[in-house]
Amino acid sequence: MSKKSEKEIMANQIEVLSIVEGFYQSGVLFALMRLNIFERLGEQSRTVGSLAEELTTRPDTLARLLNAGVMLKLLETNDGVSYRLTPQCQAVLLPSAGHHYLGDWIRLQDEFWHAHLR
Numbered sequence: 001m002s003k004k005s006e007k008e009i010m011a012n013q014i015e016v017l018s019i020v021e022g023f024y025q026s027g028v029l030f031a032l033m034r035l036n037i038f039e040r041l042g043e044q045s046r047t048v049g050s051l052a053e054e055l056t057t058r059p060d061t062l063a064r065l066l067n068a069g070v071m072l073k074l075l076e077t078n079d080g081v082s083y084r085l086t087p088q089c090q091a092v093l094l095p096s097a098g099h100h101y102l103g104d105w106i107r108l109q110d111e112f113w114h115a116h117l118r
Contacts, residue, residue, distance in 0.1 A: 028068045030110040033103065037069070038085060038093040045084040 004012075032038065035055060040046065048066060052059040066083050069075035074093075077083045085093065092102045 025072055026109075026113075028065065028072055029074065029106060030113070031065055032069055032074065033106055033110065035065075037066070037075075038089065038103070039095065041075075041083065041085050042094065043085070043090060045082040047082050049081075051083075 037051070040051060040054065048059050048063045051066075052062045055062065063080070066075055066077070067080070070077055070083070073086055074089050075083050076086050091097055092100050093106075095101055095103065
């Protein structure tokens with residue numbers, strides 16, 4: 001085996017880690033979809049407290065998921081308390097998007113993922 005340069009090894013590491021991050025990103029999206037976060041937010045802002053109460057879940061746990069959604073540019077927040085959909089997500093992740101709506105397809109992909117685990 002030929003010796004690889006440090007730059008080649010770093011490129012290989014980035015390639016492998018991008019696969020892991022893809023799993024993380026889809027996991028966040030699937031979790032937001034399962035909780036109907038996009039529909040619950042709609043075109044308005046809501047606090048993590050009101051969402052947590054509605055979902056009967058812990059606000060701190062939900063905030064971590066919502067912040068992951070912010071990191072993926074699915075959600076926006078100015079203060080870490082109130083969250084809203086990004087304009088891009090409103091256009092494709094709300095049922096009101098009509099034929100542009102991707103939610104059903106994303107839910108199907110989530111079902112396929114869970115089906116192979118059974």
